[in-house]
Amino acid sequence: MRAFVTGSTGLLGNNVVRALVAGGHTVRALARSQAKARQVLGGLTGVEVVEGDMEDVQGFAAALDGCDVVIHTAAYFREYYAAGDHWPKLHAINVKGTVALAEEAHRRGVKRFVDISSSGTVGLKPDGSPGDESTPPAPLVTDNLYFKSKVESERELNAFSARTGMSVVFILPGWMFGPWDTGPTGAGQFVLDFLGGKLPAMLDGGSSLVDARDVAAATVVAAQKGRSGERYLVGGEFAHLKDVARVLETLTGVRAPRRILPHAVAVTLGALSQTWARLTGGPTSLTVEGVRVMHAKLCVDSGKARRELGVTFRPLEETLRDTVAWLRERREAPAAVPEKTSVAVSS
Numbered sequence: 073m074r075a076f077v078t079g080s081t082g083l084l085g086n087n088v089v090r091a092l093v094a095g096g097h098t099v100r101a102l103a104r105s106q107a108k109a110r111q112v113l114g115g116l117t118g119v120e121v122v123e124g125d126m127e128d129v130q131g132f133a134a135a136l137d138g139c140d141v142v143i144h145t146a147a148y149f150r151e152y153y154a155a156g157d158h159w160p161k162l163h164a165i166n167v168k169g170t171v172a173l174a175e176e177a178h179r180r181g182v183k184r185f186v187d188i189s190s191s192g193t194v195g196l197k198p199d200g201s202p203g204d205e206s207t208p209p210a211p212l213v214t215d216n217l218y219f220k221s222k223v224e225s226e227r228e229l230n231a232f233s234a235r236t237g238m239s240v241v242f243i244l245p246g247w248m249f250g251p252w253d254t255g256p257t258g259a260g261q262f263v264l265d266f267l268g269g270k271l272p273a274m275l276d277g278g279s280s281l282v283d284a285r286d287v288a289a290a291t292v293v294a295a296q297k298g299r300s301g302e303r304y305l306v307g308g309e310f311a312h313l314k315d316v317a318r319v320l321e322t323l324t325g326v327r328a329p330r331r332i333l334p335h336a337v338a339v340t341l342g343a344l345s346q347t348w349a350r351l352t353g354g355p356t357s358l359t360v361e362g363v364r365v366m367h368a369k370l371c372v373d374s375g376k377a378r379r380e381l382g383v384t385f386r387p388l389e390e391t392l393r394d395t396v397a398w399l400r401e402r403r404e405a406p407a408a409v410p411e412k413t414s415v416a417v418s419s
Contacts, residue, residue: 076139078102079146081112086252087288126169133176141184141295142177159217166221171228184239186295191244191307191372192219202373205303241298245287246280246307249391251398266320273331274314275338277366282308283391293381307372308385338363
């Protein structure tokens with residue numbers, strides 16, 4: 073199988089490329105920077121790097137020729153959890169760009185399109201139990217523009233599939249941790265902040281937490297035998313933030329915060345942090361949307377992916393141990409080549 077992978081230097085995309093290579097497949101890996109892609113993916117056999125940007129699909133469309141499947145992991149994601157109006161970029165990249173990519177892939181003979189959505193588009197069931205693939209989005213999706221962009225993207229891709237007959241499969245990951253988090257994502261930054269003693273207190277919240285390597289394995293299987301039009305939640309197990317911190321304490325010897333911020337206080341601090349970032353032009357790791365997502369404590373049922381894709385999940389301790397080891401090793405390595413800043417890669 074020849075796969076075209078977008079977001080190839082991101083946490084999930086990188087692990088997808090590695091899973092494909094391990095399975096004997098060849099890869100065309102889309103990246104915004106050839107230099108960074110060579111640094112991150114260097115040494116992998118059967119990988120051809122394609123430089124391009126999701127805001128200009130035509131600029132790299134010819135590289136889709138001869139591919140059997142597109143695995144689309146690129147998204148405007150990290151930047152959304154910072155100050156500013158992000159909807160124009162979210163819509164341009166996560167919705168319009170995704171559909172344009174699918175259209176071009178179909179025109180060039182690609183048979184299957186695997187889209188990485190988000191478990192954040194799935195709410196809890198009315199009785200509070202974990203949501204499944206048929207559960208409507210949580211109320212917070214109305215305000216969370218990243219999740220909204222993923223809901224719209226799924227809708228547009230389903231309409232495209234119905235119109236053209238192209239096979240489209242959706243993978244909905246939980247909150248991903250793991251090695252090769254070059255960004256880093258919010259998960260990687262959470263671990264770095266913990267290691268640096270920068271978390272004086274924990275938020276009252278949690279999420280379905282999953283190893284990016286397990287999501288990558290599921291994605292590769294879905295590229296080969298996932299059912300068209302189907303959504304597959306690959307969420308792992310639910311974990312409270314305080315429990316994640318306690319596991320990190322055990323693994324690293326760094327003391328975990330014992331204090332839990334009341335939700336109202338956390339929202340206020342998030343708003344103040346965003347305002348300060350807007351005024352100074354600096355970054356912030358605490359935002360209102362991030363606080364609300366964690367406080368919603370969304371939990372999903374990955375049973376369908378277990379049954380149909382054979383998904384298995386690593387223990388939390390293994391995931392966090394490997395994440396810490398990779399981040400520490402990278403911190404000691406030479407600085408990575410920065411990418412252009414128009415699109416963040418994730419899921």
